[in-house]
Amino acid sequence: MSLFEIALIGGMALITFSIRYGLFAVGHRVRFNPLVSRALTYVPVAVLTAIIAPAMLLPGDGSWQLSWQNAYLIGGIAAILIAALSRNLLATIFGGMLVFFLWRWLLA
Amino acid sequence: MSAHLKAFACGARDTLPMLLGALPFGIIFGTLAIASGLSMPATLLMSALVFAGSAQFIAVSLVASGAGLAVLLATTLIVNLRHMLYSASLLPYVRQLSPRWKVPLAFWLTDETYAVVHRHYLDANASNEHKHWYFLGSCLAMYSNWFVCTLIGALLGSSLPGMAGWGLDFAMVATFIGIVVPLLRTCPMLLSAVVAAVVAVAANGLPYKLGLMLAALAGVIAGVLAERWSLESGKLTGGVDEPV
Structure with missing residues (x-):
């Protein structure tokens, strides 16, 4: 393992555990500022979408690829449609990947 | 037992x-x-x-x-x-x-x-x-x-x-889509996602992947503001998810 990997895993483990254990350690009831707890509910959607959008529109080298030849875009649109209709994680993963690989294969 | x-x-x-x-x-x-x-x-x-x-x-x-x-x-x-x-x-x-x-x-x-x-x-x-x-x-x-x-x-x-x-990295994109899309049940959630997406794409060229942080922050702020606004104007008809 490289030094970078040790620092990465050690840091991630420490941060994650502190978040999960902090309140258990303090032990008395905690009331969150309502604004903070509202903001936290938007975190998963905001973070994940911030990863999804560039991965679909600017895949690879980071150049703009708004084209039907972009398999990431087509596969992503398919996955969004499947997710919206089925709300099923497994169906979205497998359906999206199927469209992505088929599209690549058709274009090759 | x-x-x-x-x-x-x-x-x-x-x-x-x-x-x-x-x-x-x-x-x-x-x-x-x-x-x-x-x-x-x-x-x-x-x-x-x-x-x-x-x-x-x-x-x-x-x-x-x-x-x-x-x-x-x-x-x-x-x-x-x-x-x-x-x-x-x-x-x-x-x-x-x-x-x-x-x-x-x-x-x-x-x-x-x-x-x-x-x-x-x-x-x-x-x-x-x-x-x-x-x-x-x-x-x-x-x-x-x-x-x-x-x-x-x-x-x-x-x-x-x-x-x-x-192209297995697409598996991750599909997984995240499968997690995010079912969460987009309210207008503020949807707006949060749209703002995060636009900022992430616009700021993609920033070094150290700072665009991700910026986009996440913008998305959270947009969601909270939209929620406040829709509560104030009484337009919120759907149930907002309670934070556990």
Whole structure:
């Protein structure tokens, strides 16, 4: 393992555990500022979408690829449609990947 | 079977559907981690010591794109902050336990286990005395499943070195889409996603993947503002999700 990997895993483990254990350690009831707890509910959607959008529109080298030849875009649109209709994680993963690989294969 | 073992087994059993969902996620994580250039021991150690699926996925994709340590750790913090809501919500039930219990239960607290265990704590028919054993059963089921899936994925990834070029990174995109889309049930949520997407694409060229942080922050602010605005103007008809 490289030094970078040790620092990465050690840091991630420490941060994650502190978040999960902090309140258990303090032990008395905690009331969150309502604004903070509202903001936290938007975190998963905001973070994940911030990863999804560039991965679909600017895949690879980071150049703009708004084209039907972009398999990431087509596969992503398919996955969004499947997710919206089925709300099923497994169906979205497998359906999206199927469209992505088929599209690549058709274009090759 | 003793009462604690029974509670333990029930916790593991009730977590089974969650295991099924985490299965491909874990395998894809292992494969992607190797394809992104993480070593085999680092991949396994990350699943063993961090044990936070979405944060691990994001970390691996950031490693692949050459992000620095500071950005990786800041992202981990932001992505995992939601766990604080879970521990706040479970605190009344576990506060009387000794640290010998609280430390491992906190370490293993994931979205899936929270969902299963919280429901059980509210169940008046189950005996209160053994609910922490139920909690432990759910934890260990998730943990062993996640570790074994990571191992399978990592072995797959290292036995097929060409896999990096297969476009498996799309598996992560599809997984995230499958998580996000069902959450977009209210206008503020939808707006939060749209703002995050636009900012992420516009700021993609920034160094150290700072665009991700900026986009996440913009998305959260947009969501909170939209929620306030729609509450004030009384236009909110759908139920906003309560924060646990």
